[in-house]
C-alpha cells in the first residue's frame with residue numbers, strides 16, 4: 547500500500563514522515579521518529595501510557611491514526627525538560643517516588659500537564675479525575691497524586 | 707496492519723466512499739482503531755469527513771443540535787448543555803472524552819453507549835443525509851446503517867427534569883455495570899405526568915424501560931409511588947454478561963439503582 551505523507555510539530559520542531567495507512571501515532575512517534583516517551587501498554591485505550599497532548603488536548607496516541615495529525619501541535623514528555631532542567635512535574639515525580647518501574651510515568655505526566663495548564667491550583671479530586679484514564683501498577687497512585695499537587699504548588703510559588 | 711484512510715471535505719462524498727465493502731466510518735476512533743489494533747480484519751479501509759457541519763453545537767428555541775463529530779469533552783464543557791453534562795462526563799477518562807464522538811457512541815455496543823442512553827431518554831432525532839429517524843428506530847436498525855450520522859437533536863431538558871446515573875466499579879472512571887437516564891415531567895402536585903427511562907447494559911444496546919415508565923404515570927416520586935415501577939423495571943431486558951458483571955447481577959441491581967435515581 548502506498549505510504550502517506552504526514553507533517554506535524556513535535557515538541558516545537560517540524561517533523562515530516564511517510565507512514566503506512568493505518569499507522570497509529572504511537573507507532574509513528576516511537577518507531578519512525580524515535581520519540582519513545584509515549585509507551586504502548588495496551589493498544590486499547592485502557593492504560594493511558596501512550597497519552598500525548600495534541601493541540602492542547604490529552605489524546606491516546608494508540609487510538610489516533612498518524613494521518614489524522616497533519617498540521618497539529620504534538621507534545622510528549624520527552625519535550626518537557628528545558629536545557630537539561632527537568633519540568634516541575636518531572637522533578638516532583640522523582641522527589642515523591644511517584645515513579646517506580648516508570649512505564650506509566652510519561653502518560654501520567656502528560657495527563658497532569660494538561661490539568662495544570664488549565665487548572666494551576668487543582669483540588670485533590672481534580673487531580674484524581676485528571677489521572678483517571680491512566681493506570682499504574684506500581685505506586686498505588688497516592689505518590690503520583692501528591693507529586694502533581696506538589697508541582698502545582700511549586701508552579702504557583704514560582705509565579706508569585 | 708494496513709488500513710487505508712480516505713478523508714473527504716463533504717459528507718456526501720464520504721457517504722459515497724462508504725459504500726465500498728470493508729469500509730467503515732472513522733469518528734474519534736476509540737472503538738474502530740482499537741478493533742484494528744486487535745486485528746479485526748473486517749475493517750480494511752476507513753472513511754472520514756472534515757465537513758464543519760459535523761462539528762457544530764447549536765442551541766435555539768429550547769432545542770439542541772449536536773454534530774456527530776462533537777466529542778464528549780466538548781459537550782461536557784458547553785455552557786448551554788449543563789443539564790446533560792453529567793452524562794458526557796460519564797464516558798471514559800479525560801483522553802477518551804477528548805476523542806469519543808456522539809456519532810460513535812450511537813454505535814457503541816454494551817457496556818458502552820452511556821451517552822446514547824441519554825439521547826434515548828431525551829427522545830432524540832438522529833439525522834443522516836437520507837433523512838431523520840427517532841433514536842429508538844435508529845438504534846434498532848443500526849447494524850444495517852451505512853449512512854454517516856450527521857447530527858442528533860433533542861428538546862433540551864430542564865436540569866431538574868433530567869436524571870442520569872452510571873454505575874461502575876472503578877471510580878471515577880470505569881466501564882458501566884449499567885447506566886440509567888430518565889426524563890421526567892411532574893405536575894404541580896408532584897405526580898409524574900410523563901416519563902422516559904432509558905437503560906444501558908440491559909440489552910446489547912440502549913433500551914427503554916417502557917413498563918417502568920407506564921407504572922410511574924400519576925405517581926409521586928416517593929417509596930410507595932415508585933414501587934410498581936421498580937417491580938416492572940426488568941421487563942423486556944436481556945442484560946449482557948461481561949467481565950464487569952453477569953446478566954444475573956445486572957438484573958438484580960437494576961431496581962436498586964433505578965430506585966436511587968428516582969428518589970434523588
Ligand SMILES: Cc1cc2nc3c(=O)[nH]c(=O)nc-3n(C[C@H](O)[C@H](O)[C@H](O)COP(=O)(O)OP(=O)(O)OC[C@H]3O[C@@H](n4cnc5c(N)ncnc54)[C@H](O)[C@@H]3O)c2cc1C
Nearest residue numbers: 591733734735736737738798806807809810814819820855
Ligand atoms: C478505554 C475506553 C473506555 C471507554 N469508556 C466508555 C464509557 O465509559 N462509556 C461509553 O459510552 N463508551 C466508552 N468507550 C467507548 C467509546 O469510546 C465511546 O462509545 C465513543 O463515543 C465512541 O465514539 P468514537 O467516535 O470513538 O467511535 P469510533 O471508534 O470512531 O466509531 C465507532 C463505530 O461507530 C461508527 N461511527 C462513528 N461515527 C459515525 C457517524 N458519524 N456516522 C456513522 N457511523 C459512525 C464507526 O464506523 C464505528 O463502527 C470507551 C472506550 C475505551 C477505549
Ligand code: FES
Nearest residue numbers: 587588589594608
Ligand atoms: S497504549 Fe494507549 S491507552 Fe494503553
Ligand code: FES
Nearest residue numbers: 646647682683684
Ligand atoms: S510506576 Fe510502574 S506502572 Fe506506574
